[in-house]
Amino acid sequence: MNASSPSPAPGRKILLYYYKFAEKLGGSDYLPLLFIAELQRRGCDVTLALDWESDLEHAAKLYHVDLDVNKVDMCAIKPENKFIAKLDSVLPFYRVRKLKKMAKHADVCISTANMIDFGKPAHHVVYMLRLFGDNAFNDFCRHTPPLSGLPRLKRSIRTLLAEFILRPLLGVRSTRRILADRREHIYVPSQYAADTMRTFFGPFNCTVFYPPTSFDIPPMDVERDPLRVIYLGRIQQEKGISEIVGIVERARSLSGRNIQLHLAGPLTPGAYTEKLKLDVAKKEWVQLVGPVYGQEKAAFLLGGTYAIHAERDEAFGISITEYLKAGCIAIVPDEGGTPEVVGVPALTYHTDEDAAKILAHLLNDEAFRREQMDRCKKRAESFSFERYLETQNKILDSILEGRE
Secondary structure (H helix, E strand, C coil): CCCCCCCCCCCEEEEEEEEECCCCCCCCCCHHHHHHHHHHHHEEEEEEEEECCHHHHHHHHHHCCCCCCCHEEEEEECCCCCCHHHHHHHCCHHHHHHHHHHCCCCEEEEEEECCCCCCCCEEEEECCCHHHHCCCHHHHHHCCCCHHHHHHHHHHHHHHHHHHHHHHHHHHHHCHHHCCCCCCEEEEECCHHHHHHHHCCCCCCCCECCCCCCCCCEEECCCCCCEEEEEEEEEEEHCCCCHHHHHHHHHHHHHCCCCEEEEECCCCCCHHHHHHHHHHHCCCCCCEEEEECHHHHHHHHHHHHEEECCCCCCCCCCHHHHHHHCCEEEEEECCCCHHHCCCCCHHCCCHHHHHHHHHHHHHHHHHHHHHHHHHHHHHHHHHHHHHHHHHHHHHHHHHHHCCC
């Protein structure tokens, strides 16, 4: 990390909360690792509270983050008892009790896994809107029609019981109360996330803070396929994989071009995946590549010309920044955080037919294709590692100096 920052804050005691570091590269693990590394560089003492025990050293090596694991005091805060752990996943009374005890000895508390109660004003980084534990908010994000009749009454009773009776009895603040407390500061991954949360929960104190992307273009000799469309991410229904296949199939018909679709990512076991495999087997122009990491992932991203995303309620979309950095033209829905990431209205679609027409236009109009590729390359600069570090360090300056 070579971005400069003001004088360090030696001796400041920082309590940082995260849920768990994965054994393989993902998306959300990068930010807490970079936070820890920068806080250490500034001379802070970091205590890491995790839901479950994790191999921090392995995670740091995966992301090539230089931090001193031996100087991080780690503590797993999830209960070992399975029954209590189940209850705690609904109402985090066990974790909050532990966090409150630890927070008494901390100068600054930071959650990098959405909002949680530290027992005192803290800083909370939102990384996924659907993990708030609020079913009504999840439905709001997904544009699910509101419940009516008996189901609505049951949900109202459950919410009343959880938010206004059980949480106070267990000494846990609700997410809504944390948001409403102006002493707390929330960092959201996009303006879309901020607007969505404000519309549902009302005003709260927030800063838009784009998450980091672990992929930066390495020096590789890869030939880009002018007819290849790519997708990178989990292969599951909520990611709209079937919709992507349908869009490419329609674009093949509209353009008259032999476009190929390569889908990379782990396959989620289940009926949807089995059906997808059968459908794909009938289409010689579709390939299920499987998970890709490291150099293999870089080669996959650099080998395509177009990328299609179909999930409509993502708070940000890290894979979109990876497409842009790889020089791909990314086509995304006109909902969620992804159009904000791409920043090119001509590449956003409302219906699948719109997406197919955009792709066909790109294939058959060289001037249009060059224009959109240039715009995507320009937008990629906003998500460079240097740009991220610059923003991160300004935020940490404000946190450590008590300005936020």
